[in-house]
Amino acid sequence: xxxxxxxxxxxxxxxxxxxxxxxxxxxxxxxxxxxxxxxxxxxxxxxxxxxxxxxxxxxxxxxxxxxxxxxxxxxxxxxxxxxxxxxxxxxxxxxxxxxxxxxxxxxxxxxxxx
Amino acid sequence: xxxxxxxxxxxxxxxxxxxxxxxxxxxxxxxxxxxxxxxxxxxxxxxxxxxxxxxxxxxxxxxxxxxxxxxxxxxxxxxxxxxxxxxxxxxxxxxxxxxxxxxxxxxxxx
Numbered sequence: 671x672x673x674x675x676x677x678x679x680x681x682x683x684x685x686x687x688x689x690x691x692x693x694x695x696x697x698x699x700x701x702x703x704x705x706x707x708x709x710x711x712x713x714x715x716x717x718x719x720x721x722x723x724x725x726x727x728x729x730x731x732x733x734x735x736x737x738x739x740x741x742x743x744x745x746x747x748x749x750x751x752x753x754x755x756x757x758x759x760x761x762x763x764x765x766x767x768x769x770x771x772x773x774x775x776x777x778x779x780x781x782x783x784x
Numbered sequence: 785x786x787x788x789x790x791x792x793x794x795x796x797x798x799x800x801x802x803x804x805x806x807x808x809x810x811x812x813x814x815x816x817x818x819x820x821x822x823x824x825x826x827x828x829x830x831x832x833x834x835x836x837x838x839x840x841x842x843x844x845x846x847x848x849x850x851x852x853x854x855x856x857x858x859x860x861x862x863x864x865x866x867x868x869x870x871x872x873x874x875x876x877x878x879x880x881x882x883x884x885x886x887x888x889x890x891x892x893x894x
Contacts, residue, residue, distance in 0.1 A: 674827075703881055712871065713828070713884035729881065761827045772818075773882060775827025 672696065674776035676762050682782045683752055691747045691779045695764030702745050703763045703773060704737055713761065719745065752783045788872045793889040802859045804888050806872030809853050815874035817848055817855045822869045822887070832857070833875065859890075867892045 675694045683689050695702050704716040715729040719739045730736070734752075739745040749756055759780050763773040790806040808817065816835055820828035832839060834846045834855070845858040859866055869887040 705882075705884075710886075712886045713882070715881040715883065718881050726881070763827065772830040772833070775829065777825070778827055 674762055674764055674774050676760075676776040676779050678779060679777065680780045680782075682784060685754060685783055686751055688748065688750045689752055689781065691749075691760050691781070693745045693747070693762030693776060695743065695745070695762070696766075696774055697743075698766065699764035699774070700742070700767050701765040701773075702739055703765075704745070704747050705761045705763065706758045707761060707778070708758045716747070716760075749781075752781075754783045757781055757783045787883075788874065788885050790870075790872050790885065790888045792886065793891070795891045795893060796862055797893050798863055799861050802862050802866075802890060802892075804857045804859075804870055804872075804890070805854060806857070807854045808872070808874060811852055811874050817846065817852070818873055818875040818882075819844070819846065819857050820871045820873070820882075820884075822871065828871060828884070831870075862890075862892045864892050864894060866890065 674696055677692045681689055700721045703718040705713040706716055707713050717725055717727050717730055717737045719725045734750045737747045759778040761775055761778045763775045765773045788806050788808045796802045816833050818833040819831045821831050822828040832841055832844050832846045834848050836848045836852055839846045847856045869889050871884050871887040873882055
């Protein structure tokens, strides 16, 4: 079946502009995660959603970052007033439910802030 | 979740068995040891997971000693396509976010 998809695959923006990154999780998966990966680094957790519960925002690096998940499916990560240090690959993952350990990752969105 | 330590990089020739060892001295009782593989320009992909002793699937084997303070991922007869970054991490059910380190960059040479 279809995996996790993300759009756009690449995004170049000017410093100070806002950007929106989209994630379509696997159908039926109740958990959705956002991670960030800077060049040559491991993944950094940003935020996760589980069903209708309040999201865990503990990984968001600043209040310029926010995310929402509509209808328990598609999620959008928004970065306001982008800075050069925001340049990274933003990865989305989904998981079937609370009893599962495995997460399924999308291909990521490469964000470049000039 | 437990902090894990693994080698930054490893090289291997095609056809050899590769063992990547990870230490996780402070792993919690309810953490499973999980390995992910990441190719360039792709998201990580789950390889294998275990709690203790040995687990084997079609891709790899995972060896975990009784004290669970370390684990070894074994890749049999690697090929060039196994060149990737391999991450060892502790994972817990309940949708706990995964904590990734920098991983081990495996380079397979012809």
